[in-house]
Amino acid sequence: MLRKINLSAIMNYIRINAPISRSTLARKTGLNKATITSLVAELIHRNLIKEVGLKNNALGRPSMDLTLNPDAGFIIGVEIGVDFINVIGTDFSPKEIVHVNVPTTLAMSADEVLKEMITRINQAIDECKHKVGGSFLGLAIGVPGLVDYEVGTLLFAPNLKWRNVELKKYLSSVYTVPIIIDNEANLATFGEYYFGSAYQYPDVLYLSAGVGLGGGILHDSELLRGVNGMAGELGHITMLPEGELCGCGNKGCWETLVSLRALYRYVQEQFATDRTSELWQKTAGNISKLTVEMIVSAAERGDRVAIVALTKVGMYLGIGIASLINSLNPAIVVFGGIMSSAWKFLEPVVLSEIKNRTLFWNRENTEIVLAKHGSDACVMGGIASIYQATISQPIAG
Numbered sequence: 057m058l059r060k061i062n063l064s065a066i067m068n069y070i071r072i073n074a075p076i077s078r079s080t081l082a083r084k085t086g087l088n089k090a091t092i093t094s095l096v097a098e099l100i101h102r103n104l105i106k107e108v109g110l111k112n113n114a115l116g117r118p119s120m121d122l123t124l125n126p127d128a129g130f131i132i133g134v135e136i137g138v139d140f141i142n143v144i145g146t147d148f149s150p151k152e153i154v155h156v157n158v159p160t161t162l163a164m165s166a167d168e169v170l171k172e173m174i175t176r177i178n179q180a181i182d183e184c185k186h187k188v189g190g191s192f193l194g195l196a197i198g199v200p201g202l203v204d205y206e207v208g209t210l211l212f213a214p215n216l217k218w219r220n221v222e223l224k225k226y227l228s229s230v231y232t233v234p235i236i237i238d239n240e241a242n243l244a245t246f247g248e249y250y251f252g253s254a255y256q257y258p259d260v261l262y263l264s265a266g267v268g269l270g271g272g273i274l275h276d277s278e279l280l281r282g283v284n285g286m287a288g289e290l291g292h293i294t295m296l297p298e299g300e301l302c303g304c305g306n307k308g309c310w311e312t313l314v315s316l317r318a319l320y321r322y323v324q325e326q327f328a329t330d331r332t333s334e335l336w337q338k339t340a341g342n343i344s345k346l347t348v349e350m351i352v353s354a355a356e357r358g359d360r361v362a363i364v365a366l367t368k369v370g371m372y373l374g375i376g377i378a379s380l381i382n383s384l385n386p387a388i389v390v391f392g393g394i395m396s397s398a399w400k401f402l403e404p405v406v407l408s409e410i411k412n413r414t415l416f417w418n419r420e421n422t423e424i425v426l427a428k429h430g431s432d433a434c435v436m437g438g439i440a441s442i443y444q445a446t447i448s449q450p451i452a453g
Contacts (some may be wrong), residue, residue: 059095060451062087066095067104067124067447075108075121096122103190104128104148104450124148129190129446132180133438134173135198135240138162138215138267141173144435145180147188150251150443154183155432166218173197174230192233193446196438197223198240200268205285208237214303215268236441240264240434241288242279244427245272247437248390250444252428261386263290263377264393264433268303269311273384291315295376313372316394320346322365333361352398363401370402374409381414381422392427399426 065085070076073084082092099105106125128148135142139161145154156176160169181192201213208224223237245262248254254262260274271290273280280287291311292304299308300321312318320343326333327341334354339345354362377389391399403424410419427433 060449062091063095063099063450064448066092066099067450070105070122071124071447074123076123077119077121079119081122099450102128102451104446126151127188127190129193130181130184130188131193131439131442131446132177132184132195133198133243133435133442134177134196135243135434135438136169136173136200136216137240138200141169141176142432142435143173143176143180144432144439145184146439147184148190148193148443148446150439153187154180156180162217166216166221170221170223170226177231192231194234194236194442195227195231196236196238196243196441197227198238198243198434198438199223200240200270202286202289203237203239203242205238205281208235210237214305217303234442234445236438236445238438238441239270239272239288241270241272241290242281243272243435243437243441244270244392244429244433245274245288245390245437246279247429247433247435247440248392248427249274249277250440251436252433253390253425254388257388259385259387261377261380261384261389262427262433263373263389263391264427265311265314265316265373265391265395266393266431267316269314270393273386290376290380293376293379295372310372310376314369314376314395316348318372319348319351319365319369319395319398322368323351323361326361326364330361334359335361348394348398352401355398355401366398366401367405369395369398370405371409373402374406375413377406377424378410378413381410381418385418386422388423388425390425390427390433392430392433394431396426396430 078092082089103125105122107120108123109121126147126149130145130147132145141158143156146152199210202211210221210223212219224235227235241264244264249260254260258277262272264270269291271288273288292309294308295310295313296308300312301307302309302312324343327336351362355366429436
């Protein structure tokens with residue numbers, strides 16, 4: 057057990073500080089040089105780390121530096137969205153090797169979506185084997201709903217209309233690698249902490265706006281999961297008691313005010329009195345033809361309907377974030393998802409609401425930033441979760 061702990065400590069220290077020499081590892085970890093030599097030799101033999109370069113020292117012989125080995129293996133991350141499947145495969149750097157995003161529809165059954173996902177995962181595995189080699193280190197899937205994390209079952213996804221889908225059991229019959237199933241916002245939160253905009257921030261609030269509104273909370277560098285693993289359903293905070301009906305069955309949930317559907321609804325409301333908008337000209341009032349990119353482009357050209365709709369989303373987004381800042385006092389708030397592409401118009405409204413509605417001390421100590429990985433934050437969180445699991449237990453058995 058002690059050897060496993062030391063191997064993990066060395067892997068993690070190399071991850072953060074590479075390139076690094078054996079002597080520096082010994083000094084920083086407190087392990088003696090003989091132990092470091094033995095453990096490093098084992099990790100090199102397992103292909104998890106490698107020697108790079110030759111560094112001249114002021115005293116003594118030149119030393120070889122160590123780094124994680126990108127060719128140690130590959131990781132696959134997946135997000136099942138309401139209308140898409142996003143798959144990314146990386147090496148152990150982690151450098152992106154393959155990226156596939158395919159559309160789905162709500163008319164597709166869970167079985168049809170899962171079969172399509174398996175096809176795309178297999179394609180990613182084949183490409184990673186060809187370009188990276190090494191072992192298939194693990195697979196992580198993010199889903200937009202309530203997840204029993206320990207069992208790997210999707211309990212309820214209101215926007216997908218899925219219930220009790222045993223994802224881990226299903227995937228374990230296909231792949232013999234570590235498999236993680238988690239809520240998409242939880243994975244995105246961890247991904248931004250591990251690889252992205254929240255790197256090394258111990259207290260993080262993450263929000264992902266798209267078809268719904270997902271949220272994740274990191275406290276002391278650990279995801280807050282709650283008593284039954286379902287914490288972070290921030291999109292279902294009630295904002296308007298008699299508001300729009302939400303997919304969860306409640307009325308006036310926060311996501312009914314800041315999601316893509318809300319944005320399209322705000323555009324449609326204005327069509328009743330303003331048909332000079334380029335959005336009307338392009339859709340003839342059919343909001344099913346709208347996209348967030350279309351609305352952002354129109355706003356950039358000064359389209360009043362687009363700007364008013366985005367401003368309304370920003371207002372409700374800012375009100376909710378302000379309340380969460382007062383409640384959680386995070387060091388950083390990270391905003392991602394499809395709606396992050398509209399941040400140029402959302403940001404000033406969000407910041408204004410936060411300024412007006414948060415306690416001064418909380419406001420002054422909280423950063424508001426965009427997710428580094430944007431709409432890929434969930435998939436990169438899946439990569440990060442397998443990456444961390446590999447580093448935590450580099451030698452199985």
